[in-house]
Amino acid sequence: MTRxxxxxxxxxxxxxxxxxxxxxxxxxxxxxxxxxxxxxxxxKLGLIAASTSVTLDSWxxxxxxxxxxxxxxxxxxxxxxxxxxxxxYKDPVVAEQVFRNGKKTRTKxxxxxxxxxxxxxxxxxxxxxxxxxxxTVLEKTEAFCPNNxxxxxxxxxxxxxxxxxxxxxxxxxxxxxxxxxxxxASNTYSGFYTDPVQLAAGTYTAEINVAKKYRDLFGIADKxxxxxxxxxxxxxxxxxxxxxxxxxxxxxxxxxxxxQHGGHAEHNxxxQHGAGADTPPPGAATSGADPSxxxxxxxxxxxxxxxxxxxxxxxxxxxxxxxxxTGDGSGQTDGSRQAPGAQPNxxxxxxxxxxxxVPKPDLRSLPAFGITVSDGYEEVPGKDYLAFSANVWNAGPxxxxxxxxxxxxxxxxxxxQYFYDADGKQVGYTPTGGMEWDPxxxxxxxxxxxxxxxxxxxxxxxxxxxxxxxAFCLANTDAVDYxxxxxxxxxxxxxxxxxCGSENSISVREVLDVGSGDTYTQDLPGQSFDxxxxxxxxxxxxxxxxxENRLKETDYGNNSALRKVVLGGEKGARTVTxxxxxxxxxN
Numbered sequence: 388m389t390r391x392x393x394x395x396x397x398x399x400x401x402x403x404x405x406x407x408x409x410x411x412x413x414x415x416x417x418x419x420x421x422x423x424x425x426x427x428x429x430x431k432l433g434l435i436a437a438s439t440s441v442t443l444d445s446w447x448x449x450x451x452x453x454x455x456x457x458x459x460x461x462x463x464x465x466x467x468x469x470x471x472x473x474x475x476y477k478d479p480v481v482a483e484q485v486f487r488n489g490k491k492t493r494t495k496x497x498x499x500x501x502x503x504x505x506x507x508x509x510x511x512x513x514x515x516x517x518x519x520x521x522x523t524v525l526e527k528t529e530a531f532c533p534n535n536x537x538x539x540x541x542x543x544x545x546x547x548x549x550x551x552x553x554x555x556x557x558x559x560x561x562x563x564x565x566x567x568x569x570x571x572a573s574n575t576y577s578g579f580y581t582d583p584v585q586l587a588a589g590t591y592t593a594e595i596n597v598a599k600k601y602r603d604l605f606g607i608a609d610k611x612x613x614x615x616x617x618x619x620x621x622x623x624x625x626x627x628x629x630x631x632x633x634x635x636x637x638x639x640x641x642x643x644x645x646x647q648h649g650g651h652a653e654h655n656x657x658x659q660h661g662a663g664a665d666t667p668p669p670g671a672a673t674s675g676a677d678p679s680x681x682x683x684x685x686x687x688x689x690x691x692x693x694x695x696x697x698x699x700x701x702x703x704x705x706x707x708x709x710x711x712x713t714g715d716g717s718g719q720t721d722g723s724r725q726a727p728g729a730q731p732n733x734x735x736x737x738x739x740x741x742x743x744x745v746p747k748p749d750l751r752s753l754p755a756f757g758i759t760v761s762d763g764y765e766e767v768p769g770k771d772y773l774a775f776s777a778n779v780w781n782a783g784p785x786x787x788x789x790x791x792x793x794x795x796x797x798x799x800x801x802x803x804q805y806f807y808d809a810d811g812k813q814v815g816y817t818p819t820g821g822m823e824w825d826p827x828x829x830x831x832x833x834x835x836x837x838x839x840x841x842x843x844x845x846x847x848x849x850x851x852x853x854x855x856x857x858a859f860c861l862a863n864t865d866a867v868d869y870x871x872x873x874x875x876x877x878x879x880x881x882x883x884x885x886x887c888g889s890e891n892s893i894s895v896r897e898v899l900d901v902g903s904g905d906t907y908t909q910d911l912p913g914q915s916f917d918x919x920x921x922x923x924x925x926x927x928x929x930x931x932x933x934x935e936n937r938l939k940e941t942d943y944g945n946n947s948a949l950r951k952v953v954l955g956g957e958k959g960a961r962t963v964t965x966x967x968x969x970x971x972x973x974n
Contacts, residue, residue, distance in 0.1 A: 530577050
């Protein structure tokens with residue numbers, strides 16, 4: 388098993404809160420909210436710059452500048468909230484703005500076609516860079532995820548943002564909520580949603596504005612921000628010398644800070660987390676932006692969605708692949724978002740087991756994605772494997788909670804599923820199989836048995852190959868649909884290093900929260916499908932949740948999902964073609 392990679396995450400630290408103060412100063416006088424009795428709250432949005440000048444680095448070993456210019460979208464007189472959904476994969480993505488006034492809620496549909504996925508508002512900001520001579524050297528647009536790195540712009544704003552962290556990129560996302568909390572500001576920098584630009588060392592002037600269609604749609608003033616941009620060339624060697632006590636200088640926005648964001652100085656550790664060959668966009672220590680997907684709100688950890696690790700595995704090379712399998716680091720893994728793990732009950736349940744009539748989870752499978760053919764990373768000539776990523780998610784309305792308890796001398800924990808009433812009180816439990824310790828490098832945690840099964844079916848949907856992988860450590864890696872009832876916008880149990888226990892654990896709690904899913908990439912022999920001797924033609928990858936029906940849920944009829952694939956090529960050089968799944972054209 389290989390967990391999908393995530394960008395590095397971190398908590399919003401003291402320097403990041405400092406930027407909120409800078410934002411407030413830059414913003415000037417904040418308009419007071421009108422009397423709620425005389426006007427319905429309508430958010431007033433504005434573009435501001437946290438600083439008049441930024442310094443950005445271009446590394447000689449990997450040239451490119453990430454344009455984190457420190458511009459933010461503020462929301463006053465109410466939160467800026469968007470609900471983004473699709474009824475099915477046969478239907479387009481649609482968005483609506485949500486207005487809240489106490490218990491009253493109204494919505495306004497946004498123009499059809501404005502958004503076509505769940506990663507944010509496309510072409511939201513317009514950026515123009517001119518050089519010292521006044522010549523235009525760059526014009527580009529950036530998408531905007533309202534859930535980006537953010538902070539308060541006034542002290543009486545809510546202490547925490549209620550909105551999720553980041554915008555999901557899983558191609559089979561079904562629903563998302565984006566928002567800028569009232570009295571907060573969200574960074575317009577796109578992070579890994581954008582590409583670096585090539586700029587020579589020197590001084591530039593950046594003009595940033597919100598695109599006219601969004602200014603008209605949301606009533607944003609036409610007030611572009613101007614920021615001085617200093618681009619400097621850096622080298623890893625020089626920075627490493629500085630970090631080890633050499634004579635080179637290190638600044639807050641330099642390589643020392645860059646390393647904190649998962650940059651080049653931590654390249655080996657970065658590879659261990661499966662970040663792939665992409666260079667993480669550096670966020671200066673005071674920018675509030677993390678290298679990928681940006682940081683979360685206030686004290687909340689960030690929650691980047693998954694990327695298809697199988698697609699990047701070949702590009703890494705054998706050395707990086709080996710590093711990626713060496714194990715999970717503290718507080719971060721190659722397939723998780725960083726959040727505290729849930730604590731199991733102090734002791735195993737007693738009394739008669741029962742399954743009460745209370746809300747239960749609803750496990751559903753997403754169609755496979757990240758599909759590719761590989762050699763299994765083995766020195767075995769002529770072998771072909773079909774690798775893929777799969778996700779099982781919880782549509783609710785109750786979270787899935789499973790505790791494992793160990794008996795002295797036993798290698799398998801006894802597992803129990805718990806049930807809760809509307810007040811969150813545990814009112815029942817039932818035995819549900821077990822958990823086993825996986826000692827292999829890159830795993831080293833407790834797996835819940837029989838959570839999902841993967842099968843390759845023939846064109847007439849008869850099984851031909853089955854993956855050997857059916858045991859998992861449950862974690863909330865992907866935000867699949869945060870619009871379902873009781874969806875948890877800030878799920879816990881997202882970090883494998885805390886969610887899945889250690890070898891000497893006496894008990895473990897694994898949770899799949901409402902609205903979130905758990906993605907695994909099946910790309911190693913025994914997990915992926917051996918297609919070496921299969922004839923060319925049409926097949927289906929089946930993702931089947933809860934295959935033995937050991938877990939109690941509200942609906943067992945939606946546990947299976949199929950993804951069509953077409954195999955071709957010759958032995959040792961097989962190919963795979965992945966047709967669109969209705970409107971989702973992603974392999």
